[in-house]
Amino acid sequence: MKTTIIGFPRIGENRELKFATEKYFRNELTISELTDFARELRQKHWELIKQSGIDGIPSNDFSFYDTTLDTACLLNIIPQEVKTLNLTESEKYFALARGYQGEKGDIKARPMKKWFNTNYHYIVPKIEKGTSIFVSGDKIFKEYHEAKVLGIETRPVIIGPYTLLQLSEFELGTDQQRITDELIAAYKEIFERLGALGAEWIQLDEPSLVKDVTTEELAEFKAIYEKLLTEPQIKVLLQTYFGDIRDAYETVIALPFDGIGLDFVEGRKTLELVKQGFPKDKLLFAGIVNGKNIWRNNYQQTIEALKEIESERLVLTTSCSLLHVPFTTENETFSAEINQHFAFAKEKLAELVDIADILTGAKDVLQVNQKLFAESRFTENHAVQEKINALTEKDYTRQPTFEQRETIQKSAFDYPVLPTTTIGSFPQTREVKLTRAKYKRQEISEEAYDQFIAQQINDWLEWQEKIGLDVLVHGEFERNDMVEYFGQNLSGYLFSKNGWVQSYGTRGVKPPIIWGDVAREKPITVKWSTYAQKQTDKIVKGMLTGPVTILNWSFPREDISLKDSTLQIALAIQEEVLDLEKNGIRVIQIDEAALREKLPLRKTDWYSEYLDWSIPAFRLVHSKVQAATQIHTHMCYSEFTDIIPAIDQMDADVISFEASRSNLGILDELKQQHFRTAVGPGVYDIHSPRVPAVNEIKQTIHKILAKVPLEKVWINPDCGLKTRGIPETTASLTNMTEAVKQVREEL
Template sequence: MLKSSNLGYPRIGANREWKKTLEAYWAGKLDETQLTSQLENIRLDHLKLQLSKGIELIPVNDFSFYDHILDTSAMFGLVPERFSYEGGVVPFSTYYAMARGDKGAAACEMTKWFNTNYHYIVPELNGAAPTLTENRPLKAYQEAKEKLGIEGKPVLVGLYTFLKLSKGYEPDQIDDKIEQFLPIYTQIVQELAQEGVQWIQIDEPILVTSITKVDLERIRRIYTALHEAAPELNIMLQTYFEAVDHYEEIISLPVQGFGLDLVHGLEQNLQSIKKFGFPEGKTLGAGLIDGRNIWRSSLESPLQLLKELSEFVPYDRIVVQPSCSLLHVPVSTKPETALDPVLKEALAYADEKLDEIVLLVAAASGHEGVEEKLKNSRSAVEALNASQSRNRVEVRQAAANRDSQPSTRTSVFAKRQVSQQEKWQLPFLPTTTIGSFPQSPEIRKARQSFRKGDWSNEQYETFIEEQIQIWIKLQEEIGIDVLVHGEFERTDMVEFFGEKLNGFAFTLNGWVQSYGSRCVKPPVIYGDVEFIAPMTVKESIYAQSLTNKPVKGMLTGPLTILNWSFVRDDLPRNEVAFQIALALREEVEALEKAGIEMIQVDEPALREGLPLKKAKWDSYLEDSILAFRLSTSTVKDTTQIHTHMCYCEFHEMIDAIRALDADVISIETSRSHGELIHTFEESTYELGIGLGVYDIHSPRVPSVEEMVSMIDRALQVLDPALFWINPDCGLKTRGIEETVASLKHMVQATEIAREARSVAN
């Protein structure tokens, strides 16, 4: 009959034990033995919980010491030459240096995991040939079996996905890379088969992107070799995040199972099954529960879908599972005692999603005693849909009439730039930062005291003003040209705004991993989004009163708020984006009215919402451009609109970024500076731009010489008159000393660049 399965469990722990353990180790409070022991306890607790829920196929090797792609690189001994590594199992010191950098070497590049907000460490393949340093899936399987009696399902990143996500080789070298890595993959599966492993989950999410017929031939070669190496091992070829385009070719591969996303890729995947059927004797991993969002399922739709699937695949060859790893959702709703009961009942985090999977299997299998649970699920969803928060008529109408709203600046950029330079009189190569400054333990403690009610509003505001004073003075002393107030009143760049808008809710423990130990607590957009009152004006006015230099107003853009939130699933996402955009426009206008006429509307997450299939890009980008311009187009010519983007493959969307019509864009590029510069060798960008000159994700303080080199390289292809100097991103997570030192170096590097060009001219 039907079986239940999971694809991956959140690493962070119910109370972020994982995060705290890593950070204690980095701070020198734990040694390697203590680190290993504590992480093992967390890992085993996660396995025991899934077992207690009734999950039959429990994933192992989905746990990580930082990132699963970095784990895979380390397993293959892929350590760049700049790190000291002499072969064998990669030590923790080297492993974490690759992720975070150290005094002698810059960290490896980090970028988004497909279209999610999770970041992975990009493998570098231009060093030594790969070798199997340790069979991590095998070790994870042995641990689960020996210590818990669990017959686990090892998880392994697929070879083709791993190569496509790597850097350090030319596209025409991929066949050579396959030949290098394939013997290692065959060794892994052979050792798993010899150990008696029944199923292995090989993740190939690259298969849902726009791949070619040549790609398919390579994939066939890979899986034919794996099958021949271990014919007795059942391989579940797992896809997620979208539908498979080349369905007919994929299901002909010599593997025993195919995992399909039947939530985000439902329509196309289901049509493919109905058109081409499903191979006899193979198992379907049916991703029926949304692994990327937090909403409870009424279960009626997935139950009906199971019935439809049973016409093509018998129940004894269907495995019910989430649409993807549960890495992307929080752990449990149990701590959410402060939420409105109607909303809380409509939520499902990782633990509740496991319950839904088990309930689906029971209901579809005709087990008794499930009717009441199914009724409760349906009632919870219906109650939220009927709530007033989801039925604000004026908000719905305004978003629907978006085409009649202003979405174009009064003048073109060339004219605006002249007006803005006359107004601001900025120096050549102006310097600025992205917005936030270090959130010290003192700041976090103050915020906690205020939220608990131990501090009055007056006490807290006085404290925030003191921090603003300190950092305005510091910025002036360092010599930065365009200042920021530091965002000390903000816990998170999305949460802060959501707390001040209608339609948002905030959880107590809804943490998810963003990168490494960095966890975020996304807001929940559960209702119609509506502006209430100015959100940032007070702090911005105060900061500007302390200096004669311009201070930027700092807002988070509509697409980033959308993409970094858990978004209601009863409306199209673009409708929600337009609601947010119209609310933000009122804030932009309030800032301008208050005399804040440099306004940064950050869109670091714009690209991560980009559909995985290029055929869908145009529609998403058109909506994104419109949403941004709805937010920013009603200001005067002299009001300078800035924006910021993170790890953006600029070459893929340069036209769309240009169409945002922001006066200045800053881009997070220090870990992939050369690749971005190459884009400008082929394309002209005629608006203001700042390429991040140092990596803020590392505690390392870069030298002046490094920054000068980055500036010089950029100015070979960009107009110096339009170029800004800035760090990669906000500085909230950095220490005070390293931040001040790095910014001083940045200003010194700018002065050198200015002088060099002054002499040259």
């Protein structure tokens, strides 16, 4: 029984890659030094996987920023405006990811979107009319050779051509058939060159097959692979994940792949499909260890499922890349009783080996696992469960109607046209982080810490008033993370010490773990929100994270439904909303940045399996506030255009969207859908250090006004400013308020 994995975390056990890359950004490392460091990190990971007993080791799953971007650069899919800049190859790579602003030019970063139903983000490739696709890079070959020199045989991994085309943005007028033909030729060359280097296998990731696949798309997929699989110089593994391939299964198994990777965790119909028949001449790579959650595998359930698979040629693997879980539990401080329930990436390697051993007769391993799952894990909170059971439709409905509230709030707030605000957080400087760490380690008193936070709030409130923002924020200096901060004040949560997961580029998140029933133990944000409001006559927004985002950016329980877990969180945040209102906070922003994250990849499942409970969960949070209390929400870095009606049903008063990297594309859909909620499309990209000019922001505002009624428009950045430096933050916001001032004068 062979074992393998689809991919491995690349940021390192202690986020080494993040810190090294950021040193490069600060010119503290040369590109040569960064490259050497990355090579050593890859070698360390390959050795770890090999020593764990895993048979098949992937390569080219490493990336400095994003593997989709890597694939685009490998295949010369680079926009002309970047190609023509007098930049090195590494500078062009990072310009696509982060933007570039300097003496050699001014380039915006490419759009960044969610990677299917995860919190990982990919850089969207752009294929222009003049794009010529060919193998222009050598990363995939270099990394295979690196491992080969170490005596480690790897399976190079690359995004498949069908998914690459599905994820790419095409310039209008591009000859797509030419592009497809060139892409096939490029992949054939990759096959040949890897084969010449001695590679036995290549893994082509085609996760787009788990979505709704039309007849036309299926024909496109088939046509690509019929041409690509003619006498390949290497064995080809078609790898899918994040669901089942029910629309494409018959087509896939009929093509001459040497191996097919299927997800048996999220793929609800995968077992049913395989039982209907799987070719005996192909290896079945069965994804039976969850690559997206951190709970131990129930070996008994897994073994029972595997027994139903009649394929004689089976390879055990993960449901998706282990990129989406932390590195190892070895660095955690949980008690042994708690820690035994968790499996991070390194532990999942051991789980695969365990399952393979059980299948060949290791009964003792199975017995230990069975004992773990037979024990009660935590004490239930019956009061929370009773509250959930008592909910009625009335609890999800805010009164009066949206239109009535709009009139009441217009009179109550009397905002100028194009009211300005920010999304919430201000830069988390080194001083802020160090002071918070000192307080956590009890090196400074609570009084000293409070004085520091108060001074930060005072300084930034004064600055916001100075530049003329209309609705202020307190800056969230007391918060480490928009989910973890709330979880620390809710029962039912656990927090890892080093459970970092890559979100995009060098940005990592440390998702908290929902261990049991969730309830609010004490006020969470009231102290600093009310303090800030008392320092100014202007409105200061209360800032909360919504229940769906808290759920989606946590590692959820697997013993109850996502719906029930989210409703528990919603009731807790509702208590916080009502406390803020009671303490004089008139505008409350409830962020749902990750609303789309667990949206099923098949549209037919959107409402029945997600939107029918996630949207009401948001409404539950604010349904009891007064008509004159204005509820804002915020969403970012996902495609929202196809769920606009559902977003309108959230019944917020104002919604801000990430829109700058996507060129305001969402606005056309808002107009077409007669979106009633006031909107704040982000007018500049905060995930890039680039500072937008006043005229650039003015042009963006005019584009917005061409599609959205003036009285419905708010002006704001596209996300929080926590990760940005102070100079770029102050320059960008100053330019934003100046642009609004000029547009108001023009109007």
